[in-house]
Amino acid sequence: MRKIMVCVKRVIDYNVRVRVKPDGTGVVTDGVKMSINPFDEIALEEALRIKERGEAAEVVAVSLGPDDAQQQLRTALAMGADRAILVKQDGIVDPLVAAQAFLALAQKESIDLVLLGKQAIDDDAAQTGPMLAALWDRPQATAASKLEVRGDTLVVTREVDAGLEVNEIDLPGVVSVDLRLNEPRYVKLPDIMKAKKKPLDVVDLASLGVAAEEHVRIVQWQPPAQRQKGVMVKDAAELVGALKQKGLV
Amino acid sequence: MNKVLIVAEHAGGRLNPSTPKCVTCARGIPDAEITVLVLADDGAAIAGEAARIQGVARVIRVDDPANAHPLAAVLAPQVAALAAGSSHVFGPSTTFGRDLMPRVAALLKAPQLSEVMQVEAVNRFRRPVYAGNALVTVELPVGRQVVCTVRVASFEAAGTAASPAPVESAAPGAVLPRHTRFVSVSAPSGDRPDLQTAARVVSGGRALGSAEKFGMIYRLADKLGAAVGASRAAVDAGYAPNELQVGQTGKIIAPGLYIAVGISGAIQHVTGIKDAQTIVAINKDPEAPIFEIADYGLVGDLFSILPELESLL
Ligand SMILES: Cc1cc2nc3c(=O)[nH]c(=O)nc-3n(C[C@H](O)[C@H](O)[C@H](O)COP(=O)(O)OP(=O)(O)OC[C@H]3O[C@@H](n4cnc5c(N)ncnc54)[C@H](O)[C@@H]3O)c2cc1C
Ligand SMILES: Nc1ncnc2c1ncn2[C@@H]1O[C@H](COP(=O)(O)O)[C@@H](O)[C@H]1O
Numbered sequence: 315m316r317k318i319m320v321c322v323k324r325v326i327d328y329n330v331r332v333r334v335k336p337d338g339t340g341v342v343t344d345g346v347k348m349s350i351n352p353f354d355e356i357a358l359e360e361a362l363r364i365k366e367r368g369e370a371a372e373v374v375a376v377s378l379g380p381d382d383a384q385q386q387l388r389t390a391l392a393m394g395a396d397r398a399i400l401v402k403q404d405g406i407v408d409p410l411v412a413a414q415a416f417l418a419l420a421q422k423e424s425i426d427l428v429l430l431g432k433q434a435i436d437d438d439a440a441q442t443g444p445m446l447a448a449l450w451d452r453p454q455a456t457a458a459s460k461l462e463v464r465g466d467t468l469v470v471t472r473e474v475d476a477g478l479e480v481n482e483i484d485l486p487g488v489v490s491v492d493l494r495l496n497e498p499r500y501v502k503l504p505d506i507m508k509a510k511k512k513p514l515d516v517v518d519l520a521s522l523g524v525a526a527e528e529h530v531r532i533v534q535w536q537p538p539a540q541r542q543k544g545v546m547v548k549d550a551a552e553l554v555g556a557l558k559q560k561g562l563v
Numbered sequence: 564m565n566k567v568l569i570v571a572e573h574a575g576g577r578l579n580p581s582t583p584k585c586v587t588c589a590r591g592i593p594d595a596e597i598t599v600l601v602l603a604d605d606g607a608a609i610a611g612e613a614a615r616i617q618g619v620a621r622v623i624r625v626d627d628p629a630n631a632h633p634l635a636a637v638l639a640p641q642v643a644a645l646a647a648g649s650s651h652v653f654g655p656s657t658t659f660g661r662d663l664m665p666r667v668a669a670l671l672k673a674p675q676l677s678e679v680m681q682v683e684a685v686n687r688f689r690r691p692v693y694a695g696n697a698l699v700t701v702e703l704p705v706g707r708q709v710v711c712t713v714r715v716a717s718f719e720a721a722g723t724a725a726s727p728a729p730v731e732s733a734a735p736g737a738v739l740p741r742h743t744r745f746v747s748v749s750a751p752s753g754d755r756p757d758l759q760t761a762a763r764v765v766s767g768g769r770a771l772g773s774a775e776k777f778g779m780i781y782r783l784a785d786k787l788g789a790a791v792g793a794s795r796a797a798v799d800a801g802y803a804p805n806e807l808q809v810g811q812t813g814k815i816i817a818p819g820l821y822i823a824v825g826i827s828g829a830i831q832h833v834t835g836i837k838d839a840q841t842i843v844a845i846n847k848d849p850e851a852p853i854f855e856i857a858d859y860g861l862v863g864d865l866f867s868i869l870p871e872l873e874s875l876l
Contacts (some may be wrong), residue, residue, distance in 0.1 A: 332696040441665035448669035453743040477749030484742040529674035534700040544858035550871035
């Protein structure tokens with residue numbers, strides 16, 4: 315295989331306790347740390363390992379989002395991606411639109427394998443990978459926890475409700491990754507310096523021939539119902555007593 | 564009339580309990596006519612089960628050897644072909660539905676809503692985002708076809724119908740790809756209750772320290788007739804298999820009783836159990852965040868508490 319494309323989304327860092335704005339128009343983002351979606355970091359790590367094994371020649375990191383998403387792409391370049399492309403688009407983008415944008419890039423770049431996250435931890439949609447694969451009319455393997463390259467075929471182990479499922483897919487194809495696929499490397503300072511010189515192109519969504527259609531409109535944001543803090547019991551006997559009284563055991 | 568097509572999930576010739584839950588969600592759509600679609604190699608028994616779910620108007624059965632294993636790339640074109648004319652296409656938010664439904668949506672050029680937890684109107688739904696830290700109400704243009712995955716933890720299973728709905732056979736005539744092949748799936752894990760539908764769940768975390776000691780969780784679960792769950796840390800460390808992971812990226816569950824043992828209560832874990840009726844937390848750290856959401860908290864060393872619990876139950 316020659317080229318791998320990795321989709322890298324800019325999201326609120328997974329350590330941040332996300333809060334809904336009091337006016338219900340979104341979540342608080344002011345002064346909040348932004349990062350690469352954790353699944354996408356794993357996707358990128360996998361692409362880099364494939365390349366380092368000599369099974370791919372180039373790794374291209376792509377993102378769809380605001381100008382600031384260049385920061386996440388720079389991090390991707392520092393991790394080891396060869397170059398990056400930002401498709402500029404502000405605001406929330408429907409996964410169907412994201413999939414169309416990535417399809418355009420995959421075709422333009424003659425990509426052999428698209429690696430992306432099984433879900434973005436902001437919208438928790440888990441849609442983009444399968445949508446891209448469908449529009450491309452190519453195979454998909456979602457929630458990958460192991461990936462083996464055998465020439466033009468991938469053998470992918472997937473985390474499913476029943477346990478582990480193994481599928482074989484022909485390239486080109488789309489693989490969405492799960493958390494146990496690998497542990498991403500840390501970025502070192504010299505790599506950050508080197509990344510500044512790597513190419514990062516910025517293009518418009520429209521230039522890819524994709525319309526920023528708003529398929530789904532969010533009309534309200536609400537905080538979830540809070541669970542009431544319960545009681546502390548002093549020992550196992552008191553716990554069993556309480557559960558028995560409520561008829562739970 | 565709103566036509567809702569529900570893609571049935573099944574394994575080993577049995578309908579998965581997620582399907583009657585999708586039916587309950589679909590019944591929330593006003594004036595809904597509900598069709599269940601069974602794609603299998605031999606779907607006779609499964610279709611028969613689906614026909615007896617209360618609220619189902621008819622069942623469509625597509626038998627094809629290619630449907631022996633649920634490969635999204637193979638199933639999606641068949642679903643899309645049969646979904647023409649449906650206003651809503653539903654599937655469960657299990658790994659089956661998460662894999663398949665977005666592929667269907669893209670073929671239909673329809674938007675998808677993931678993890679629908681409530682139907683507010685024919686074109687208005689509620690769903691969680693940010694690991695359940697926010698709930699959004701979303702609206703689609705009236706008349707726009709939509710694909711949804713149904714958050715199974717948010718719905719009770721629909722009951723049994725007095726008389727079964729008619730079952731029709733169909734041949735969608737879609738061209739099925741050969742670029743995706745099934746190789747294997749791990750064998751079902753014994754006869755313990757299923758994590759996603761169990762009334763009681765006992766989960767263990769990193770604190771268990773080894774696969775061997777994780778056996779204590781199984782013992783307590785067996786005593787309670789409960790299913791076993793695990794935190795991501797416990798799965799990552801190899802104490803428990805991946806299919807037991809509870810949370811944002813594992814299974815989202817709503818049992819009557821959830822007992823978290825040696826689990827800190829990270830937001831990604833808590834998001835998977837928030838709908839449990841009663842949560843019990845056992846942790847040696849009184850400051851552990853799990854206590855903020857627990858109905859009953861017990862501070863102490865699990866290695867002495869679990870044997871005590873076992874002997875008291
Ligand atoms: C994108 C993303 C998705 C994730 N998805 C999930 C998910 O789906 N599910 C999930 O669980 N996690 C998920 N996580 C991980 C999550 O953030 C936590 O790291 C994980 O839940 C921690 O597991 P734990 O509570 O077992 O371990 P820890 O956080 O290490 O907690 C162990 C607890 O055990 C207690 N303890 C230690 N010894 C004892 C003892 N002898 N007796 C009693 N108590 C003891 C400690 O006080 C501590 O509270 C995700 C993370 C990311 C970034
Ligand atoms: N705007 C985006 N920019 C880059 N990657 C994205 C974007 N949207 C989705 N993706 C990729 O698709 C995966 C699944 O996203 P989602 O379907 O939104 O849950 C993410 O983990 C990313 O790899």
